[in-house]
Amino acid sequence: MHWADVVASNVEGKQTVSTGISPSGEIHVGNMREVLTAEMVVKALRDSGKEVTFYYEADDIDPLRKVPKGIDESFSQYIGKPLYKIPAPDGKHDSWSSQFIEPFKETLEILGVKLNFIYTHDLYEKGLFNDLIKKSFENRDKIGKIISEVSGKEIKGEYYPFDVICDSCGRLDKTVIKTYEWPYVEYECLTCRHTGKKDVRNGGGKLPWRVEWPAKWVILGVTIEPFGKDHAAAGGSYDTGKRIVSDVFGVKPPYPVVYEWILLRNMGAMHSSKGILIRSIDMVKMAPPQILRFLIAKNNPERHIEMDSGKGLISLVNEYDQTERIYFGIEESPDKERTGDIRRIYELSQVDRPPKEIPFQVPFNHLINLVQLKKSNEEILESLRNSGFKIEGDLEPMFRRAEAVKYWLKNFADDEFKITLTRQPPDMKLDASEVTFLKMILNGLMTGSSPEDVNKVIHESCNASINDKKRCFSLLYNIFLNKDTGPRIGYLFTSIGIESVKGFLRHYVNGNH
Structure with a gap:
């Protein structure tokens, strides 16, 4: 059973799910684990027939504790003041908090997350905390x-x-x-x-955080809340909160859903203040929104997640595509006992309901090359047809993915993924084994070859000639990209076009070098 369905099965009756954040800096992918964990629990509850209310609170009355990296140090004059009363660093928004909340709201819309958005300072100003503030003062010794x-x-x-x-x-x-x-x-x-x-x-x-949190449970009637492992630590704010809410406010504490951090590979946990992050809005622009949802859905909340915006992102997209093929019965699950969970992961990864038929799939690696080499969607489709792809199904997801790839290439991709083709075969002095290698590729490549076909031809040709993989691939990358490394060669060649590739190779095989 999927982890969200486990939570739904452990509670009875009408539920109120709540979560939130202190908008003191950029809201990043790590922060998204909380709201998406909550949203997937909400979906599981509704799928089980339960009535659910879903709240998200922006704790904008919290004080600014530190000026995040990337923001002018002159804003240190506002440390200790409520976030909603501090001017926006960019000068374009109403306040510090709104500068970071607005792109987060845009992210939620792209992800299809529907909730009741609350600003904590509004709860205070409207008097919703008043009775609990009074009760807290009356019981201050007990709370202490x-x-x-x-x-x-x-x-x-x-x-x-x-x-x-x-x-x-x-x-x-x-x-x-x-x-x-x-x-x-x-x-x-x-x-x-x-x-x-x-x-x-x-x-x-x-109210101070350890009292404010249980007070919000009372005000909103919260029955389930996801929160990070720091709050769940022994003696942490959940432990004090559940005592205060029951012993002072007379209410049952919410069911806890504890989650681990999302780590940036080789950098550690994401922190807005340290500038170690991938902004949530960037994540849903450099990959389809289903990918971020998939990242959260496929991992039990208690497991940490490690990711990056390079090869890790490509692997994640490829894994999502495999899950999609399993869902539609096109590919068998590598673990048949988990087929049900895999299908559920795919369902929870969708912005809305799952499509009725599988969308047209193009490997992310292939699109990375195509969007750099082709000028339009029509040229991309023509290249795919020439590579043996059967163009059918809904094409819009592929076109949206192509736009995401362009955003990724512009803002996040390492140089190894960026390609500039040589305009004509460069002058190179080749030995006999290298000429033999290129000749074998030339003879083995066929119009309509798939990336897998190309890779097979290259590996077999290399083994039968130079017999040095690094040297073989370096030669090909230098011919076509004028550098020693590059993207996967099978995808590169099919993106360029097999006939164009063969034209370059003939230059060397025919002795014009």
Whole structure:
């Protein structure tokens, strides 16, 4: 059974799924694991006949803690202030938080994720936290004791579960409450030394995270929530949250769905503040949206994911295509016991419902070459026909994939994937074995050869002549690309066109070098 269906089978009745983020920087692929995990659970719940409400909260009243890499250090003046009250670094959006939320919303739309989007500062300003703020003050000693017992961190002095927004400097991370009489507090700001009196209702500040999270469970009626392994650690915010929500607010804690990080290969976990990331909006522009959904659907949330925007992305797309062929019965599953799970992964990878018939497939590697060598979709189709592809089914997914490849080539692809063909056969002095190698390829290549056919001819020709794979491929890449390495040769030759390839090879075989 797929992991999302397991979650759905473990709960009964109407459900409310919730998740969210603090929009303090670029929202990246790692962040998308949370919302897509939640969305797939929502789909599984609905497929099992359960009624579901799905919320996503932008915690935009959180303070800015650090200026992310790539943003001018002058914005350090806003550290400690609520994100929704800080100007946008790009000068184009209403606030810091909106600059990062807007492309995220666009990503959600492309991915087909439908949810109720909430801004946490709105919940405060509309008074939805007021009763729970009052209850938190009334039970502040109890809450402080829970946090100390569960987290192991001793709370010293008077504990007030509220961060006041300073009326003078606007920070909320350095204010200290001195006295309290509902609904007012007297406070001092340790940054600007301002002292004042503040109404804690309607957005005058916020509950600290370990209290705010369970308060949101109450306000929204949350019954299921995915969250990262940091919150799930022993003594972490989920452990304190479930005690506070049950012992103080009198509500059952939500069913937890804990997920691991998505790592960038050779770089570690993604972090907006460190600039180690692939933006979510870039991911859905450099590959079809089904690919990001597939990445999340195929991995159990408790397993970490390692990816990159180069060969790793190509492998991921190829794996998705194989899953699609298995779903439509064109290819057998390598693990027949998992065929049901593989089919379910494909279903959850779709932006909407699965297509009724398999879309026209072209290997990602092949498209990488075609979009660089052909000027239009018609030229791409003509090249595919000449390579033995049977053009049938829905072509639109292939055309959209071609646009994604162009975006990937422009913004993310390594140089090894970028090709510029030599205009004419370069002058090269070849020995007898090299001429024999090229002659055997020339004789073996046939019009309509597939990439696999080409690879077979090249390998057999190399073994029977030069007998050095590295030298054989380097020779071919230098002839056609004027460099030692390049994309897969079978896809390259079929993209160029077999007759054009043979024309180049004749130049050397006929002694014109």
